[in-house]
Amino acid sequence: MLYEVAKGEGYSKPRGILIHEDELYDWVLANGDEQIGMSIYGYRDQDKEILSETPVRDWMIQAYLPWFPIDIDKGDTSDEGVLSIVKKFLYHFDELGLREENYKLYFSGRGYHIMIHGDCFGFPESHQDLELVVRLTKEKLLGELDMLNVVDHSIYHRKALIRCPHSINAKSNLYKIPITRYEAFTLKPDEIKELAKSKRLNFNWPEHYGDGELASYVPTELPKIASYEKVIEPYKRASCIYNRLVRGPIEGSRHIDTLILSAHFASAGVPSMMTKEFLLMWNNKIDDHTTPLETKAIVELVEQAYRRGYDYSCNNVQKRGVNGELCSTRCIHYSERNHATAESPDPELIIKQAKKINFVKMRKEGLQIGAQFGVDDFAAIRGEVISLLGVTKAGKTTLMKNLLYGVNMHNNTLLPIEQLRKTYYYSSEQPSDLFYFTALQMLEDVPDYHITRSLEYQASLYDKWKERLSKVIPIDGLPTINTLKKQCESQDRPEIIVIDTIDHAVAEAKNEHQGIKDFMVGIQQIAQQTGVIFFLVSQTRRDDSREGNINLFSGKGSGSIENQSRKVLSIKPSSNKSIKIVEFLADTYAPVPEDKLELFRTRSGRFKIIYK
Missing domain, CATH: 3.40.50.300 (P-loop containing nucleotide triphosphate hydrolases)
Structure with missing residues (x-):
């Protein structure tokens, strides 16, 4: 099995270097006084020639995940606070039936890394989209533990590199070192930092293994449309359109919604056939609140909107919702709505929107x-x-x-x-x-x-x-x-x-x-x-x-x-x-x-x- 390795700030010097797992430890020892990183995914030996001729951005053939990483960044958290997060994870591991032989625990120089043995999950080898399988597993496992908001999610990217054990962290001038579960619970942060002034090469590791302890968190079916990373949703671009698409077809408004959405796509230059295909997918959103239209009705409404050239402006009551519920004060068109209709902004609507905004995060x-x-x-x-x-x-x-x-x-x-x-x-x-x-x-x-x-x-x-x-x-x-x-x-x-x-x-x-x-x-x-x-x-x-x-x-x-x-x-x-x-x-x-x-x-x- 091969790992990608790199040096320098951000592990960018250079990318695309592959090292066999048998040579990795010696490479780490030789370069541990620099910032060095390694891939979390492994690659097949027979793919080395293909990978060496391909830019890293196009590497899509990740084959193995030997260790499932949990990266707990320090960020603005105190040393005591980040260590308490580690302890919560360890308590959760006890509840999940994990033993200390199932994972490795590291102080990374500022935060902490927990590496769970891949055999605890039984990830499929050489899967056509191993990254997606891992990300979905992460969402299910950490979501159930209510720990999604305390980890670095970028580490699960197919190109991500994680700091190598026994290597320096330039921000703190401390080494990434292994620690035991007992040390995590008994040592103070300053005592752990004292240990991290050296590489701790003589650490006494137990024999690690996994036997499907967390296999129930690995998805057996993948969604038709993958989602790898968070994106910025365009809810400020045209809030009424965004909110209609998100909520799906609602009885009592689904006909006018289809016309408004069709008119919006037509004004953006979207061909009618693509609008039909998209709105048929939207119409098939099924939950407790939606009531789909007949397929023929969707097609006819799209053709009607395109044929008659409908245009629904911000001052149209139907477009923004009878009570303005589809409108947003953060929409880039919100001021145009008020100017167009000479109406006063609704303070209740503004307060409602303000409640949703995390000003602390901003x-x-x-x-x-x-x-x-x-x-x-x-x-x-x-x-x-x-x-x-x-x-x-x-x-x-x-x-x-x-x-x-x-x-x-x-x-x-x-x-x-x-x-x-x-x-x-x-x-x-x-x-x-x-x-x-x-x-x-x-x-x-x-x-x-x-x-x-x-x-x-x-x-x-x-x-x-x-x-x-x-x-x-x-x-x-x-x-x-x-x-x-x-x-x-x-x-x-x-x-x-x-x-x-x-x-x-x-x-x-x-x-x-x-x-x-x-x-x-x-x-x-x-x-x-x-x-x-x-x-x-x-x-x-x-x-x-x-x-x-x-x-x-x-x-x-x-x-x-x-x-x-x-x-x-x-x-x-x-x-x-x-x-x-x-x-x-x-x-x-x-x-x-x-x-x-x-x-x-x-x-x-x-x-x-x-x-x-």
Whole structure:
């Protein structure tokens, strides 16, 4: 049996290397002081030649799952909290009849890995879709244990790699080590960390085995349409259409629903035959609430909608539901509905929608700016617009890179990569290749001449930081509002968009002040509807630039920037060219930190806070 192995941050250097299981332990010992990962799936020896000629993204012939992984990430959980999750799993294993010989338990350097022997499940070997079988097993097993929300689900992907035993975790500088069940229950987190300062190669393993203890969780039949990973459902694109499709044919509304859905597909350019096929599948959704139509009725209604060119707008009562139950305040068309009908928004409907929104999760999914500065609560939350004001050459772009790449400016460390956000960075001043080069300096924390000492060394650093660099995607030039709207409504939308600078984005406007005002209003509407965070970088007005006095009203087009932004920061130079002053000017939802921070800009581009 073969395993895929890789080295480096994100296990990306390089992908596609296969090692036989008999050679794996020696390879781990030889490379354990680096970050190294291995596949959870095994491959047949006879497939090595085929795999070596195929990119990893196209590997579809996973043959074995020797160990079923449970990856418990630490994330924002305390050391005690993550260890308590491990203990819950072990209690559940007792209830399931598992013995310590049925699984391996590891401290991974931050979190924990539990590896259950594959023979406990009896997964089919060389199955045409082993990944789907494993994912469905995971959903059933962990769902029954009510533990789905405490594990990393990405580890079950066919291309996923897991940290190798006895190898270093660069985030904690501790090794992934085996521990016993007894140690998990009796040792404190700090005592386990003390053990993880070495590789623990002399661990006394029991003889592991499995005998179908969990075979009942392995599916015997697979769904016709597979689901491998979570996707972003388009419930904000056209809420009334989405909700109709999800609920299925309901007696009393199924005829009008079929006409409305048919008209929607027709307006999107979907051929009538495909609409018939799709709606026949929708009509066959059978549960306690649905009542399907006759097949002939579906076909006739689709043809009627296409033949007569029906068009149901947002002000149509039938389209949004008699009581507005199919409508959503988060729909991108919701404001059009109100303008079209001159009706007042329904507060009960808004409260109903608000109950469904996890604002705590939205906050966690933002960017914790305050933590990077070492000050009290100041975070970029999903759907917010944040502005950064500064004079020319104050270091605005450099500060944005420090924030987006997770530099902790109060202790010169980097945030865990899972706390970074997918970002589009629009700039008309710095080409994308130079953007990455300067970001590379900052991440490696060295000056440019250190990186350019040889082309090979420079390439190795790009490989080292590839995963973190890729979190921010620089885009040459500046977008229009229509471009931003399309990007933010797409399935693959970014979590953050930076526009550097806003006055350049409206350079074509006849009146700069009005151009900025219109642009800011458009940005705020997009942010609210899609949940994307916008960072807008702005030059200050000429008078304030000369005087060096930056306040909330210093941005170009002032009046628009402070009105539409939920939070405002500023950066300006000091008498010492290497020292910049950052100030928090506004926070709509909370008092702003009163700290005026002095930041020292190193030769690498990292900012470090000067504590007096």
